[in-house]
Amino acid sequence: MSTQRHYEREFVRTFFTSPTAVKGEEDSAKMIRSAAGLRGLQAPDVWVPDNEDATAPSMRAEGVENIVEVVSENGADFPGEIHPRVVWHRDDPTTRHQGFQQIMEIADPDNGAVEHVDGFVIPEVGDVDDWKKADEALTIVENEHGLEEGSLSMSVIVESGEAELAMGELRAEMGKPSNNLERLFMLVDGEVDYTKDMRAMTPTGELPPWPELRHNTSRGASAAGLIAVDGPYDDIRDVEGYRERMEENRAKGMTGIWSLTPTQVEVANTAPLPPKEGRWLLRFDDREVDLREEDGRQVYDGDAVELEEEGEGTYVLEVGDEELELDADGLREELLDMTAYVPSMDDIVDSMEEFEAAKEAGRGAIAMTQSATLVIDGVEVDLDKDRMWDEATYQAAQTPITLFQDVHEHRPDQHEELEERYGADVVERATAVGN
Template sequence: MTTRLRRSELAVPASSEKMIRKAAASDADLVFLDLEDAVAPADKEKARELAIRLLNELDWGQRVRAVRVNDAQSPWAHDDVIEVITRAGQNLDVLILPKIKAPRDVWFFETLVDQLETKLGLTRRIGFEILIEEAEALGRVEELAGCSPRLEALILGFGDLAASLGFRYGHVDDPAQAYPGDPWHHARARLVAAARSHGLEAIDGPYPLIGDTDGYRTQAIWASTLGATGKWAIHPSQIDPANDVFSPTEQEVTIARHMCAAQESSAGAAAAQGALVDAATTRLFGAVLDRAKLIEERTR
C-alpha cells in the first residue's frame, strides 16, 4: 500500500475555481475536490468538468490529489469515475467513496477503476478512501476495511452517521443537553481498530464550527490519542491545527530516538528514562520516527 501523509484533508467544492486554486497552494497534506454533498444536482456535470481541468492545469506540489465522487447508487457515480480517470487519471492519487454500506459498493468502484487503469495504461495505482457514514457501514467496518487492495484509509463521516444513527442533536450536541463524555468514542475506537488491523490510515471527520478553532483542536487531539492519523478540514483555518496535532513534537521525536537506541543496544528489555523499553515499546516509538520522516519529506 502507498504511504501518504494525511494529517489534514481539505474539502473543496468542485464547483468553485477560486477555492480550488487556493487549496492547491495551501499547506493541506491532501486536497479533495468534492463532487458530492458540496455540489447541487444541477451543477454536478459542470463541477466535474472544472475538477478535471484544474487537476490537469494546477501545480499541486506534493499534496495528495483526491476527488470525492458521488455514491454508487446515484446517477452520477459512473460518469464521475470514468470521466475523471480517463481525462485526469495521471494527475489523480485517490478517490474518496461516500455512502458506503457494504463491500459491494466498494467493488463497484474497484471494477471500474481496474478496467480504466488497464485500458489507459496508467502506471500509478489510484487509491481509495471510504467514508464510514452509515449505520450499516459502522456495523460492518471490520469487513469493509479488508474488502479491497485499493483501500488506503477509512474516514469517520460524522454528519451523515449522526443522521443514520438517529442522534437527537446531530453532530454537535446542544450544550444544555450535552452527552456526558464523547458520544463518538465508540465509533472512533472501532474505526481506528478496523483500519489498523488492515494497515489503513484512520481519518477523523469534519468539525462544522469553522470559527471554533479550539473545539476543532480538541476533537483532533481526542482522535489522535485513539490512533487516528489525520482529520478533515472544511475551511483553510483548520489546516494548521490538524497538521500540528497529527505531527509528533520535537520532544516526542527525541524521546523516540532515545528509546529505540536503548532497545537496539540491549539484548532484550532495557530501562531508559525510568521506563521499560522492550520490543513492543520500540514498535510504538518506531512509528513516531517513521511519521516524523514522512513529514520531513513532505515539507522539504
C-alpha cells in the same frame, strides 16, 4: 489476509475538501484553484476536490470540468495527494451511475488530469457488496482508459450503520480474485450523515461525539492495513476543541482528520508531530495541568493542589477535598503518581538511540530516568521516575518518529518549516533513528 499496506504513505494527517464549482462567481473554480496553490504546512496530505456535498447538484457537471482543468494545470506541483470525491449512494443506482460517469471523465488520459490523480473518494457506501460495486466501477474505468488495474486508489466515507459493519468484513474480502479491494486507501468518518442514518438525536441538535464509530473505523483500518480519518469538525473557530478532538483520536490510533480551512490544515498537520519542547504535567481529579518551568524547576501555579511543610520531614498535601499527612518518602511517592512527562522530539530520539546502543551491546532492557524538581506553594520536592525500556517500549516510542519520517519523506515542501521547528540536527537524527 495480511495487514500489509498497499501504498507508500503510512499516515494521513489532513483530508482537505474544497467545492469544485461555486455558483455566482466569475470563476466557478476559484475554491479548488486556491486550494491547488497551498504549500508547506497549509497544504494537506490529501486534497479532495469535492464534487458531492460541498458542491450544489446543479453545479456538479461544471465541477467535473473544473477538476479536470485545475488538476491538469496544477496537479504536478501540488505537494500532497489528490483524491476527488464523486457522487455515489448505496440505495440509488442513478447516483451510482452519475458517479461512474464523473470518474470516467476525470480519469480520461486525453483530459490531462489523471496523471496527477491518486484515487477517488466514494461517499455514502453501504454493505461490502456496495464497496465492491464502487471497486468494479474503478476497474472498468481503468480498463476503458488503458490504465493499470489498481492504479487508482479508493477511499470511502463511512456514513451509515451498513458501512460501519462492512469494515469488519474487509479482511475476508480483500485479496479475493473477484475484486480489486486492495485499492482501498482511507476509511473516513462522516458523522453528519451517520447521525442521520442512525436516527440519533441530542437535546441541542448538535452531533453526538460517536467515539464508538471512531474506534471502529480505526480498528477496521488497522485490521485491513488502511488509514483511518476522522470526519469534519464544523466549529472552525474552536481551535482548542479541534486539537482536543485530534488528541482523543490519536489515543485510538486515528491520526488523520478532515480539515475544512487552510487554518485547520496547518493545525492538523502539526498536532500529531512530536513536540519541540518536553513538558511536565500534574494530574489530579481527571485533569492535566501543565507545569511552568522556572530556573530548571517545575512550578504549579494553581490552587486546586496545596502543599505545606508542617515540620521537619512532615507535609500536608491537599488535593481537592482530600487532605493527606505524609513524610518525605510518602510525599515523593504521591507526587510521582500525580506527575507525567510529555517527551519532546529530541527526548524520544535520545531514548531510542540509547536503547539501540544497549541492544547492540547485547542488553535486552534498560532503565531510563526522568528527573525534575517540583514546586508547589514554594515547597520543593525532587522527583526521579525510572521507566524500563524493552523492545515493546521501543516499538511504541517509534510510532511518532515513524510518523515524522513519513512526513519528511513525502512532504519535502515542509522540510524548511520542520527544521525551523526542531533544528537541523534533531531532524537529521530523527530521520535516521530506527532504520
